Amino acid sequence: MASTTAPSRAPVFSPAAVVASCVGSMLIGALQALYGAAVPAFREEFGLSPSGAGLALSAHFIGGVAGVLLFDRLFGRIGNRRILGTSYLLMAAGAVGFALAPNWPAALASALLAGFGFGGIACGLNQLFAVGFGPRSTAMLNILNAQFGVGAVLGPALIGAVGAARYPAVFLGFALVNLPLLLCLRGVQDRAPQPSDTAPGPQVARSRSLASVLVLFVVLYVLHVGIEAGVGGWEPTHLETVGYGAGVAATATSVYWLMMTAGRFLVAPLTLRFSAQTIVTVSCAGMTVCLLLASVEELAPYAYAGVGLFIAPVFPTGLSWLHQAAPGARRTGAVVIAASMVGGVAAGPALGKVIEWSGVRAVPLLLSGVSALCLATTFRLARSTRKPPNSR
Template sequence: MFSPAAVVASCVGFVLIGVLQALYGPAIPALREEFGLSPSAAGLGLSAHFVGGVGGVLLFDRWFGAIGNRRILGASYLLMAVGAAGFALAPRWPLALAAALLAGLGFGGIDYGLNQLFAVGFGHRSTAMLNILNAHFGVGAILGPALIGAVGAAHYPAVFLVFALVNLPLLLCLKGVRDRAPQPSEGAYDSGGVLGRSLASVLGVFVALYVLHVGIEAGVGGWEPTHLETVGYGAGAAATATSVYWLMMTVGRFLVAPIALRHSPQAIITVSCAGMTVCLMLASISELAPYAYAGVGLFIAPIFPTGLPWLHRAAPRARRAGALVIAASMVGGVVAGPALGKAIEWSGVEAVPLLLGGVSALCLAATLWLIRSTRSHSQ
C-alpha cells in the first residue's frame, strides 16, 4: 500500500492533524480578545473542527474505493491547508468557524483514510504500524500547545498559516500510496468474521467501546487538573501531571508496536482495559493520583489503533465499519465533556476517577464480550 517515503509522509500527516486539533485551545485567549467572545463561544472553534471531522470521515468513506486513494488524501490535505489559512485570516468569527469546519473536513479525511489504509495495507504488521501512526498524532498534540506557548497566543494566525504551508509538501509524497486498497482477501485477515444479526451486534459493541474509551481519554485530559487541585496539588503540579498523561499516551503507542507483532489485538486491548480500570481506581487515592493518571495514559494508548485490525478481522466485508467506529470516537470526544460534567455536578470533583473507572470497566466488559462473540464465529 505504501512506499517507505509515503509511510514517513503519513506519519508526518498524523503529526500535523495532532497539531491542528491541539492549536484551538491555547488560541482561545487571543480569539476572545480579537472577536469579543465569551468562553463558550470561543470554544466553538474546536466544536466546528470536530463536526467537520465527522463529516470528513463520512465523505472519505463514501468515496473510498470509488475514487483513488491518492486523490482523496490529496483533497484532504488541501482542505486542511485552506481551512487553517482561512481560520488565521478570517476577519469575523462566523467566517473563522466556517474555516475551522473546512479544516475539520480535511482532518477527518486524513484521520480515517490513513487509519483505514494502514489497517489493511501491512498484513500481520498492521497493528504495529497503526500504533506507530497514531503515536505521531500524540507527538503533534504535544507540539501544538508548545508552538502557541513559544510565540504567544496573540500570534496564533502565524502558527495556523505555517501549519497550512507545511501540509502542501505532503502532496508530493502521495505517489507512493497505492491507489486502490486491497480487498479483505488480500489483507492480513482473510477468514472468519461474523454475519447477519451477529455482525450488527459486534459492530454496535465496537462502536460502544470506541465511544467509551475516547470519552475516558477526553475526560482525563479535561478533568485531571481540576481533580488534582481539588485533592491538594498546586496548579503547576496538576498541569504538569496532565502533560505527562498525554506524553504517556504517545509513548504507549510506540512501546506497543513491537508487542503487537507477537500478541493479538484482543489480548492487547484486554490488558489495556484492565490496566486502565485499575489505574483509574488508584487515582482516587490522592497520594497516588498523578502516577495513576500517567498509567491511564500508558494503558489507554493502544486501544484506538489496535481495535481497527481486530474490527477488520471480525467484519472483513463490512466496508463502513471503520468509518462508523472512527466517527463514533469523535462523537465520544464531543459528548464526554457535558456528560461527565453533569455526573460531577451531583457526585463532586473527587469522584472523577471513580466515575471514569466505572466507564473503563464497561470497556473491559465490551472487550470480553467481543472476544467471546468473534471467537465463536471464526472457529
C-alpha cells in the same frame, strides 16, 4: 496473528510516503490537542463558559465524522492521492480560519472545516495502512497512531512555550506545515486494495450476529475517544483546580500525550505475541484504575500519565481486532472511526455540563465511570467474537 488483509503486488506506500503519512498523523494529533491547550485563552477572548469552550473540540469532531464518511464513500472510486491531498488542504484552511476568526461562531465554523480534513486524513491513513502491510498491519497501525501522540505532545508543549494567548500564531504555523506533505502523495498507490477484497474469515461465518458485534465496536470507540478527548481537554483545568500551577498542568498534559505515544510504540512488538482482544482488555482495565487514582490530588499527574499509557493501544489495536472479526465487511472500519469521532463530539459539551454541576474536581471520577463501561464492552466483545470450542 492472522493477516487482516490480502497482500498487494505493488506496495501501497513508498518509503517516503510512509514517513510523510506518519507526519500527517502527527499533525492531526497536534491539531486535536491544540484546542484543549488553548481553551483558557479563547475562553477569555470570547467570554465562554466551560461547555461553550468545549464546542470547539465538538465542532472539530463533527467535521471529522463528515470527513470519515465522505472518504469511505469515495474510497476506491477516485484516487487516494486526490482524497488525501484535499483533506490536507481543508485541514490547513480550517486552521487558518480558526487563527484569524473575528468571533466565536466563525471560529467554530473553521474548527468544523479543519475537522473535515482531519477526518479524511484519519480514515484514509488508517484504512490504507490496514490494507498495505499484510501480517504487519497491527504493528504498523500502532506505529502510525503513535505519531498522532507525538503531535499531541508537541501541540500543548508549543502552546505552553509561547503562551496560550498566542494560539493564533501556532494555528497558522500548523497550517503551513501541512503543505509540503502534498508533494509526497506521489508515493501513495492511487488504487490500493480494499478490505472487501478479502474473503470473510471464520469468525464472521460463525458469529451469531455481525451487526451486534459492530454495534459493540461502535460503543467501544465512542466511549474510548470520549475518555481520550476528556482527559486531553480537561486535565489542565482539573490539575489547576486541585492546586497545581499552570506550567505544571500544561507539562502534565504533554506527558499524558507522551505516554500515549510511548504506549503505541511499546505495544507494536507485543502484537506479534498477544491477541488484539487481550491487549485491548488489559488496556481498558489499566486506564480505569489510573482514572480512579487521578482523583487523589497527590497522584493525579502520575495517574493521568498512566491513563495515556494504557489508552494508547485501544484505537489501532481495536481496528485490527475488528478486521479480524469481520474481514469481509466493507465499511466496518469507517463506521467505527466515525463512531470514535462521535465520542469526541459528545465529550466536550457533555463533560462541560456535568462539570458545571459537579465541579472540576469530579473529572477523573466521571471519566473512570466511562472507562468502566469501556471495559465491560470489551468483555462482551471478547465473548461475541470467540470461536466455538469445536471450531478448528
